[in-house]
Amino acid sequence: MVKSPGWTILAPDETGKAAMGNDPDDAAPSRVYGGVAADERRSRRRSALFDAALDLLAEGGAPAVTKRAVCVRARLNDRYFYEQFTDRDALLTALVEEHTALGIAAVVTATHHAEPDVHSQVRAAADAALGFLLADPRRSALLLNAQSTEALQAARLSTQHAIARAMSAVGREILAAPADPLDADMTAYSVVSGALELVAAWMRGEFDTTREHLTDLIARLLLSTDSAQHVAGTKSAT
Numbered sequence: 001m002v003k004s005p006g007w008t009i010l011a012p013d014e015t016g017k018a019a020m021g022n023d024p025d026d027a028a029p030s031r032v033y034g035g036v037a038a039d040e041r042r043s044r045r046r047s048a049l050f051d052a053a054l055d056l057l058a059e060g061g062a063p064a065v066t067k068r069a070v071c072v073r074a075r076l077n078d079r080y081f082y083e084q085f086t087d088r089d090a091l092l093t094a095l096v097e098e099h100t101a102l103g104i105a106a107v108v109t110a111t112h113h114a115e116p117d118v119h120s121q122v123r124a125a126a127d128a129a130l131g132f133l134l135a136d137p138r139r140s141a142l143l144l145n146a147q148s149t150e151a152l153q154a155a156r157l158s159t160q161h162a163i164a165r166a167m168s169a170v171g172r173e174i175l176a177a178p179a180d181p182l183d184a185d186m187t188a189y190s191v192v193s194g195a196l197e198l199v200a201a202w203m204r205g206e207f208d209t210t211r212e213h214l215t216d217l218i219a220r221l222l223l224s225t226d227s228a229q230h231v232a233g234t235k236s237a238t
Helices: 038-060 067-074 078-084 088-113 118-135 139-144 150-174 181-203 211-237
Strands: none
Touching: 038 067, 038 078, 038 088, 038 139, 067 078, 067 088, 078 088, 088 118, 088 139, 088 150, 118 139, 118 150, 118 181, 118 211, 139 181, 150 181, 181 211
16 A cells, blocks of 8 residues: 555555555544645545546446446545445536536636627637537546436436526626526526537537537527527516
8 A cells, every 4th residue: 555645545456445544534534644634635536536437437438437447547445435425326426516517617707708798708608618528538428428327317417407507697697688587597408408419419420510610509509599588588577
């Protein structure tokens, strides 16, 4: 067993065994060890498990993501897996939630940094969303494997709702007369779910077009939605 400032790393013949070892987190959860606090060590281990799961998902799909395979790839004892997750499904769900939150943050940031007109903001949002997926080739595996297990299917639905809520919130900021909140949420959900499926089909090679063209198309879809919400909001206000 080899000690690292961030976590306990197992030698190759020990990986996957349930041995507890003499990890500093056992005796003193708040102790600073090697200059790194316990919370930071746990955060690093969580990141290592996420990276390992994403690697495996990209390489072999959901069946490749097992507790043992993740621990071997992360070079962590399986006790650290259970420190973070109850099982493989919990890991996959948390992985999707993590990247959904990162993606939404990237889109919101891009929208706020765009020119103040609606067209520029919507184009920036579409470009940021695609850019986030393409920045790490492994992220496409999350989208392309979204229907492969019950846990990933449930996570995809949660993702669609989360993105739709964020889209509705941004719409309420940039539209002078936003639509009824329920109408806005349902419209956003229909556009988001369709756009995600379109992007997945593009990644599978079903549409021979460029990222630029796809970004423009998604932006037009979003703009048409915003226009419809603006008209609905104007009517409801009169």
